[in-house]
Amino acid sequence: MKPIAIVGMGLAGACTAWQLWRRGAKFRIIDSGRRGSSHVAAGLVHPVTGKNCTVADDFAMHRDEAQQFYHECESVVKEQIWFPLEVLRLLSLSEQKKLLPKFQTGPAVEWVKQIFVDDRWPDDVAIALKGGARLDVVAFLQTSRVFFSSLGLLEEREFTGPSDGEITIMCEGAQGLMWGSPIPWQHRCAKGEILTVHAPSWQQSRMITGRGWLVPIGDDCYKVGATYEWNELDDEPTAVGLLYLESIARNLGGDDYTIRVHDAGIRPILRKSQPVAGAISPDVYVLNGLGSKGSLSAPWASRCLVEHLLEGVPLHSRLSLENYFATVGRPA
Numbered sequence: 351m352k353p354i355a356i357v358g359m360g361l362a363g364a365c366t367a368w369q370l371w372r373r374g375a376k377f378r379i380i381d382s383g384r385r386g387s388s389h390v391a392a393g394l395v396h397p398v399t400g401k402n403c404t405v406a407d408d409f410a411m412h413r414d415e416a417q418q419f420y421h422e423c424e425s426v427v428k429e430q431i432w433f434p435l436e437v438l439r440l441l442s443l444s445e446q447k448k449l450l451p452k453f454q455t456g457p458a459v460e461w462v463k464q465i466f467v468d469d470r471w472p473d474d475v476a477i478a479l480k481g482g483a484r485l486d487v488v489a490f491l492q493t494s495r496v497f498f499s500s501l502g503l504l505e506e507r508e509f510t511g512p513s514d515g516e517i518t519i520m521c522e523g524a525q526g527l528m529w530g531s532p533i534p535w536q537h538r539c540a541k542g543e544i545l546t547v548h549a550p551s552w553q554q555s556r557m558i559t560g561r562g563w564l565v566p567i568g569d570d571c572y573k574v575g576a577t578y579e580w581n582e583l584d585d586e587p588t589a590v591g592l593l594y595l596e597s598i599a600r601n602l603g604g605d606d607y608t609i610r611v612h613d614a615g616i617r618p619i620l621r622k623s624q625p626v627a628g629a630i631s632p633d634v635y636v637l638n639g640l641g642s643k644g645s646l647s648a649p650w651a652s653r654c655l656v657e658h659l660l661e662g663v664p665l666h667s668r669l670s671l672e673n674y675f676a677t678v679g680r681p682a
């Protein structure tokens with residue numbers, strides 16, 4: 351087996367590195383040190399997503415794999431990065447007729463703990479869900495960086511091109527989909543803005559979703575998010591984004607808070623937050639398109655790619671680059 355170079359150390363590259371390290375493969379990581387979207391991500395994992403309260407059919411499988419994967423990382427780096435959390439999904443009056451049945455008889459039922467009215471939002475129906483978690487993405491990346499640096503496996507520099515006799519795995523995130531790739535990706539990358547606030551009076555231990563979201567991150571701090579913007583793809587926080595995020599903060603938390611950080615990043619999206627992996631030339635592979643659910647899917651996607659490279663296991667059809675090209679058209 352040829353040695354492997356991983357380009358990029360966001361969630362995709364870091365998970366791939368752990369998968370290779372656990373299997374004793376020879377590899378190195380090349381990362382520019384520029385902040386990717388992983389440094390902005392809230393790391394939320396929850397079973398019921400989107401305006402239509404959808405439960406992905408592979409959620410349970412991916413969640414179990416992600417939890418075990420991050421726990422194994424924790425046992426090496428000796429720091430907690432995975433935090434199980436109860437989720438409270440709020441349904442407004444106008445949503446209840448359409449969406450409440452999904453929690454009573456539909457696919458979301460297995461995740462429901464309780465349906466009730468919370469004093470804080472008396473006009474809503476509140477649905478307490480199990481299966482939620484938060485990955486502390488920044489801690490995961492920082493501890494991974496320290497660990498792989500200590501083994502001499504991390505090179506902090508810009509990637510300048512594949513080396514002969516080496517397999518390259520491109521994990522560049524949105525940067526790799528928007529600029530400088532040999533493939534004209536049909537991406538749907540979306541800018542997102544997010545707040546970190548300090549709010550001792552909120553005393554909230556659950557992740558609150560519906561009309562945006564809010565999640566406790568410890569020390570009376572919370573992340574509040576997030577915006578979606580498909581046209582202005584830069585990583586600058588905006589005044590419009592701030593107004594929107596503050597309305598979520600007031601609605602889900604309360605008026606009493608101070609803003610610690612207002613941040614922005616670009617989610618790498620190829621097809622509805624489904625990642626894509628495979629060969630773009632004989633010795634160059636890609637793992638990208640983690641979308642808004644990278645914390646959940648990166649352990650699975652990186653394992654599939656690594657098993658494909660080391661053991662010849664066919665890539666899962668949902669992940670395969672070939673299948674992606676079959677749906678969007680192969681580039682010339």
Ligand SMILES: Cc1cc2nc3c(=O)[nH]c(=O)nc-3n(C[C@H](O)[C@H](O)[C@H](O)COP(=O)(O)OP(=O)(O)OC[C@H]3O[C@@H](n4cnc5c(N)ncnc54)[C@H](O)[C@@H]3O)c2cc1C
Pocket residue numbers: 357358359360361362363380381382383384385386387388389390391392393394395507508509521522523524525526541542543544575576577614615616617618638639640641642643644645646
């Ligand atoms: C506001 C916001 C909120 C989010 N919330 C969540 C959430 O709650 N849950 C969730 O699961 N996901 C969330 N996401 C999505 C999550 O951030 C992504 O799924 C994930 O971070 C993508 O990881 P990545 O490794 O593909 O890309 P990135 O994190 O962008 O990493 C790419 C890395 O590659 C490096 N790189 C790129 N090109 C080169 C090069 N040529 N040479 C060397 N290095 C290079 C970059 O420096 C970077 O370190 C959110 C995203 C945003 C913007």
